[in-house]
Amino acid sequence: MSKGVRLKSELPGWPQYDDAEREGLIRALEQGQWWRIGGGEVDAFEAEFAAAHGSPHALAVTNGTHALELALEVLGVGAGSEVIVPAFTFISSSQAAQRLGAVAVPVDVDPGTYCVDPAAVEAAIGPRTAAIMPVHMAGQMCDMDALGKLSADSGVPLVQDAAHAQGARWRGQRVGELGSVAAFSFQNGKLMTAGEGGAVLFPDADGYEKGFVRHSCGRPRTDRGYFHRTSGSNFRLNEFSASVLRAQLARLDGQIDTREARWPVLSKLLAEIPGVVPQALDARGDRNPHYMAMFRVPGITEERRARVVDTLIERGLPAFVGFRAVYRTDAFWEVAAPELTVDELARRCPHSEALTRDCVWLHHRTLLGSEEQMHEIAAVVADVLAGA
Template sequence: MQVDFASRIPLWPRYDPADERALQDVLHSRLWWRGNGTRGDDFEAAFAKMLGVAHVRLVSHGTAALELALAALGVGPEDEVIVPACTFIATASAVLRLGAWPIPVDVEPKTLNIDVALIEPAIGPRTRCVVPVHMAGQAADMPAIMAIAGRHGLSVVEDAAHAHGARAFGSALGAIGDASIFSFQSGKLMTCGEGGAIATSRADIAAQTFPLHSCGRPKGDTEYRHLMATTNMRLTELQVALLVGQLRRLPGDMALRDRNAPIFEARLRDAGLEPLDTRAHVERHGRYMTLAWFDPAAFGGADAATLSASLRQMGVPAFRCFPPVHHTEMFAPAALASLVGRNGRAPDYAGMATPVAERAAREAIWFAHPLLLGDEALLTDVADAVATLRVPLHPARQVAHHATMPA
């Protein structure tokens, strides 16, 4: 199948003349540093208003935002933090960086969000926090998670890196937990190349985030006071100038994705894939990814890495689902041994069974959100490209394959 996808998929990131003028304004002002500019403060206020929270703190990247949120909540050495097994590694690595241990919990097959029924059994005496991820932009079951956290005296940090503008349960995602984080990395729904934010309505968390993200210095300090040992996570005014345009375009981009997503999902079903469900509590899906299951037996035995690589060779931005966090090299015995002196005794990661996350790594792929900014013909042709890869296994091999499939 020969289709020129490269010239038809809308380019990302998007910008317009107003973004160019904004960058020039910052350039000419020479106020490039967050410490002497005002654009960062203005954007934080605008983003907080959109979310319906009291405070937003911009930082250098989404992983830094996770570290900052957890540190502001007092997570530290030998603590445990519950995370979904299926997520980008930053959700777990931020915990390790603070000297704590991430505890991966399996996910729901229909949404790949953390399985709420498995959270309570994972809580132990060292548990301090739960970090649900709004996978692909769909809301995790926040009321249930908040209720569990309340019963056990735990904090909740929403990982909303996929969920800019999304809503559920009468709130913006990112406004429900004790704090939340967002990413503005290059592929995200809002981007300035690299960047992130922490959002919260708790004044105590907000107060902690300023010195924690700025070399330990209180706001307005000119006497080189350093209240704590920390690092520099500040964003630049040039990056903030780009975020202003991203926030301005977000409603229009979301409307276009909302219109195209059902079309694309229907075409993918026709091609042999099964997109994730959208739960009834979702009022506005972020649609960062279009995630879909497939049966390897229908695609010649290909796993997710192979199938997505074949699609990328055709010019389709498709990728395998994340591996379970504790199956990455970061959790290999030698890597864990190097952390034990600081983090205390390591959990038994090798014994943690997360069958849904493990299956998703083999049998789920995702498509990048710029596809949903295209037209119906593009979405149809992408699904047709998927269909061309369907090559059923030889019957004898198919029987053997199904014998090894997880229930």
């Protein structure tokens, strides 16, 4: 165990739960139907999640990756088409397109917010572009003004990857009020969780109905004769997970309030550490759930950053290295990759290249700690970087 400055008290744990989750699980158990066809928990969760995010329709699914894949499929994305994705994101963003046979086209991100650069998106739009996928990195919403205009002018639909953005707002508008499809994740580390799970918001009933049929093996809700209308898969969420998510959703706003209060404190303290640059905020994103407390250490090597993260973990912080640019993974090149080399993509994405080397993030439970703990966290980061 490394010596040096450590946290004086443990940070809040994650996931968080109480009797609301217990009661929900018992409620799901005792209703006698444990899948969504015949049960009531998934339907209730969809209605509550849609209302919380300002959308007319929500479809609960098995996980966030499937949410993205289903959203793209409903929009007609498939072989022969392209989907523009940020180069700096979790691999699911690109794989959701590639699993449908579409080519994922990585573009660069803003070096401050880590969100996709609208100018890079515009430059990448071509005759085969079927969708643009902005990723609301760590809860900071992308420039939805610029991206919305690009979508309207080009006719290419947006698919918001909102895996980090439950409860987020852009200029007072919730994710579901922005007029485009949005996909969410409820994986174990996310802002609300049932271990796994996901959801898709649809701005129209037609999209929701297409999504429902495809997420249920191509089978309409009322079918009794196995008349499968379309291709599809089984992306249905179960009743137990939905009951837990209903409880998680009920406490989301309070947790966001806490993180919104803590990030300005921690960000200011991190910025005072030599060599540390916290993630920038776009003030138009006026409700940020802060899925991650992210910062950069420009000039650090990947090897040194890995040692820093290991030491932060030893000192009591839930720390992680930043995402690797999607094109710097073997998975990206397995199927439906662009006709460009890694070096060519790297030249197009200098900011994503730098983030691959120098970004560090702390799990959002750090921001559920006390204000005093924000000072302790900054002291640990400063001590570890000084001694690395």
